Amino acid sequence: EAQVTQNPRYLITVTGKKLTVTCSQNMNHEYMSWYRQDPGLGLRQIYYSMNVEVTDKGDVPEGYKVSRKEKRNFPLILESPSPNQTSLYFCASSRTQNRGANEKLFFGSGTQLSVL
Amino acid sequence: LAKTTQPISMDSYEGQEVNITCSHNNIATNDYITWYQQFPSQGPRFIIQGYKTKVTNEVASLFIPADRKSSTLSLPRVSLSDTAVYYCLVGDVGQPDKLIFGTGTRLQVFP
Numbered sequence: 001e002a003q004v005t006q007n008p009r010y011l012i013t014v015t016g017k018k019l020t021v022t023c024s025q026n027m028n029h030e031y032m033s034w035y036r037q038d039p040g041l042g043l044r045q046i047y048y049s050m051n052v053e054v055t056d057k058g059d060v061p062e063g064y065k066v067s068r069k070e071k072r073n074f075p076l077i078l079e080s081p082s083p084n085q086t087s088l089y090f091c092a093s094s095r096t097q098n099r100g101a102n103e104k105l106f107f108g109s110g111t112q113l114s115v116l
Numbered sequence: 117l118a119k120t121t122q123p124i125s126m127d128s129y130e131g132q133e134v135n136i137t138c139s140h141n142n143i144a145t146n147d148y149i150t151w152y153q154q155f156p157s158q159g160p161r162f163i164i165q166g167y168k169t170k171v172t173n174e175v176a177s178l179f180i181p182a183d184r185k186s187s188t189l190s191l192p193r194v195s196l197s198d199t200a201v202y203y204c205l206v207g208d209v210g211q212p213d214k215l216i217f218g219t220g221t222r223l224q225v226f227p
Contacts, residue, residue: 107159
């Protein structure tokens with residue numbers, strides 16, 4: 001089944017404790033992206049990647065890191081989490097980086113992160 | 117920086133047609149307009165996509181005027197299960213790979 005898999009689904013941590021949220025897709029997609037969702041603010045892009053070893057900042061990259069060493073994986077790293085990073089996170093992927101017809105995003109189920 | 121603007125919320129009753137408009141004044145020339153639906157605690161899912169004029173699929177229709185500065189998602193005969201948040205998505209005119217979601221429109225369908 002074609003899907004984007006995020007783990008964990010829920011995560012509670014404390015300020016300053018490094019964490020990684022994993023994202024994997026099995027569709028051979030080139031484009032991958034991370035979003036955070038907060039009440040009243042919709043979906044905001046954190047980082048995106050057009051292909052392996054190519055990443056770029058979205059609208060809210062501060063406090064986050066990503067890597068794209070393999071095509072299928074795009075982990076989100078919080079080196080020193082803070083309470084303002086408490087949010088619902090979504091990973092997404094699409095076939096290519098070309099913004100054309102049929103380039104739709106496939107989303108994971110989300111990771112609810114709480115930083116105490 | 118491209119930005120999309122949508123109404124924050126809309127109410128409707130079952131069986132009615134719902135039209136949700138999205139404003140995207142700085143859409144990139146080659147970019148398509150894509151709409152997504154999101155239920156609580158789930159990731160958004162694709163509904164419909166278009167470049168210009170009108171597109172229709174089994175779920176919805178999408179109307180795009182010639183200037184492409186806005187688009188309207190039309191949901192015919194909504195049901196309770198259409199209660200969700202609807203987002204339009206376009207690329208940034210300067211960085212088309214940087215995809216910009218708006219704050220979305222929360223549609224509430226009543227019996």
